Amino acid sequence: MPSNTGFLNIAHRGASSYAPENTFAAFDRALAMGVDHAELDVHLTSDDQIVVIHDDRVDRTTNGSGPVADHTLAELKALDAGTWFSLQYAGERIRSFAEILEHYKSRIYFHVEIKARPGTEGLATRTIDMVRGYGMTDSVTITSFWKQWLEETRAYAPELLTGWLVPMGPGSQWDDSIVDQSLEMGLTQVCPRADITTPELVEMLHSKGFVVRCHGIFDEALMRHAVGCGADGMTINFPDKLVEYLEEIGR
Ligand code: G3P
Ligand code: CA
Numbered sequence: 001m002p003s004n005t006g007f008l009n010i011a012h013r014g015a016s017s018y019a020p021e022n023t024f025a026a027f028d029r030a031l032a033m034g035v036d037h038a039e040l041d042v043h044l045t046s047d048d049q050i051v052v053i054h055d056d057r058v059d060r061t062t063n064g065s066g067p068v069a070d071h072t073l074a075e076l077k078a079l080d081a082g083t084w085f086s087l088q089y090a091g092e093r094i095r096s097f098a099e100i101l102e103h104y105k106s107r108i109y110f111h112v113e114i115k116a117r118p119g120t121e122g123l124a125t126r127t128i129d130m131v132r133g134y135g136m137t138d139s140v141t142i143t144s145f146w147k148q149w150l151e152e153t154r155a156y157a158p159e160l161l162t163g164w165l166v167p168m169g170p171g172s173q174w175d176d177s178i179v180d181q182s183l184e185m186g187l188t189q190v191c192p193r194a195d196i197t198t199p200e201l202v203e204m205l206h207s208k209g210f211v212v213r214c215h216g217i218f219d220e221a222l223m224r225h226a227v228g229c230g231a232d233g234m235t236i237n238f239p240d241k242l243v244e245y246l247e248e249i250g251r
C-alpha cells in the first residue's frame with residue numbers, strides 16, 4: 001500500500017513526459033520509476049460514466065474530435081490515445097475511472113482532480129462513490145481548481161483528504177482569502193502553483209495546518225524551487241528527476 005507520508009512525488013497524469021498522459025502506459029512508467037503516487041483528471045461521458053482525461057475535448061490527446069461530454073464511454077474507448085504522443089504507444093486507450101482504480105488498487109495512491117466545470121451534475125459524488133466502492137478512501141486525495149467540487153466533497157465525504165489547486169488560471173496571483181476559504185472548507189492541502197510559491201507562503205500555510213503540495217512544475221528549476229521553499233510535495237511530469245534530486249539533497 002503506498003504511503004502518504006514523506007515527500008509527495010506525484011506523477012502528473014502519470015509519468016507524462018515519457019508516456020501518453022492519463023493512460024496505463026503513463027501510470028506503469030511511474031511505477032517503474034519507483035513512484036507510487038499519481039495524479040489524474042476526471043470528466044463525465046455522455047452516458048454518465050467517469051472517464052480519465054485532462055482536456056474537456058478529445059482532440060489533443062486522441063485521434064478523435066469534439067467534447068468528451070458528447071461521447072459515450074464506448075466511443076471514447078475506441079479512440080487511440082497513444083499515437084499523438086509517439087507511434088510506440090499506438091493503441092493506448094482512454095480508461096474509465098473504474099478501470100484505473102481496479103488496475104492500480106493497492107499499488108498507486110491517486111490525487112484525483114475533478115476537472116470538469118461545476119454544473120456537470122454529480123461528478124464529485126459519483127467519483128467518491130467509486131472510490132468508496134473500491135475501498136480506496138485511504139489511497140485517494142480529491143483535488144480541484146473549483147471550490148464548488150471541494151465543498152461538495154467535504155459535505156459528502158468528510159473522510160477523504162482534499163486539496164485546492166490555486167490560484168485559478170495561468171498568470172493569476174496569490175490571494176490571501178484562499179487561506180480562510182480553505183480553513184472554512186476544512187481542506188487538508190493547499191496546492192499553490194510553483195511559480196508563485198515562496199518559503200514565506202509555505203511557512204504560513206504550514207502554521208495554519210495545511211499540507212502544501214505544488215503544481216505547475218514545468219522544468220527542473222521549478223522543481224528545485226518548490227523543494228527549496230519547503231513544500232511537502234508536487235505533481236511532476238518527470239518524477240524520476242525528482243527522485244534523483246531528493247536523493248542528491250538527502251531528503
Ligand atoms: O496538480 C494539479 C495539476 O494537474 C493542475 O493542472 O492543468 O495539469 O490539470 P493541470
Ligand atoms: Ca490535473
